[in-house]
Amino acid sequence: MSPYIPILGVLFFSAALLGVMILLSLVVGPKRYNKSKYMPYECGIDPTPKAAGGGRFPVKYYITAMMFLVFDIEIAFLYPWAVAFDQLSMFTILTMIVFLLLLCIAYYYEYRRGGMEWD
Numbered sequence: 001m002s003p004y005i006p007i008l009g010v011l012f013f014s015a016a017l018l019g020v021m022i023l024l025s026l027v028v029g030p031k032r033y034n035k036s037k038y039m040p041y042e043c044g045i046d047p048t049p050k051a052a053g054g055g056r057f058p059v060k061y062y063i064t065a066m067m068f069l070v071f072d073i074e075i076a077f078l079y080p081w082a083v084a085f086d087q088l089s090m091f092t093i094l095t096m097i098v099f100l101l102l103l104c105i106a107y108y109y110e111y112r113r114g115g116m117e118w119d
Contacts, residue, residue, distance in 0.1 A: 063115035070106045 081088070081096050110116055 059113075060115070063110060063113055064104075067110050067115050068111070070103060074103055 077099065
């Protein structure tokens with residue numbers, strides 16, 4: 001028996017379950033739609049029209065996005081490292097220390113640009 005057959009079974013089962021849930025939501029879900037459901041929502045206020053060039057976003061949006069990416073990548077790399085910490089070699093530990101130092105540089109850049117100040 002191939003070791004991939006259980007994996008394929010789980011994938012097939014999850015795909016079938018997904019299909020059943022989508023079909024059930026179409027059959028059982030609400031059918032009443034109104035004009036307000038199709039309007040864009042911006043924090044409870046009416047959306048403003050865009051400027052001619054598509055408008056400009058403040059740099060704060062990009063800094064916040066970069067901060068999210070730094071936190072996300074940090075967790076993605078640190079979680080497996082923390083789980084297997086007692087089995088790691090000295091080279092791996094030094095590599096992770098270098099990684100953490102690089103993250104500190106990104107945090108310092110965020111701090112200097114005002115990304116950690118919430119208005």
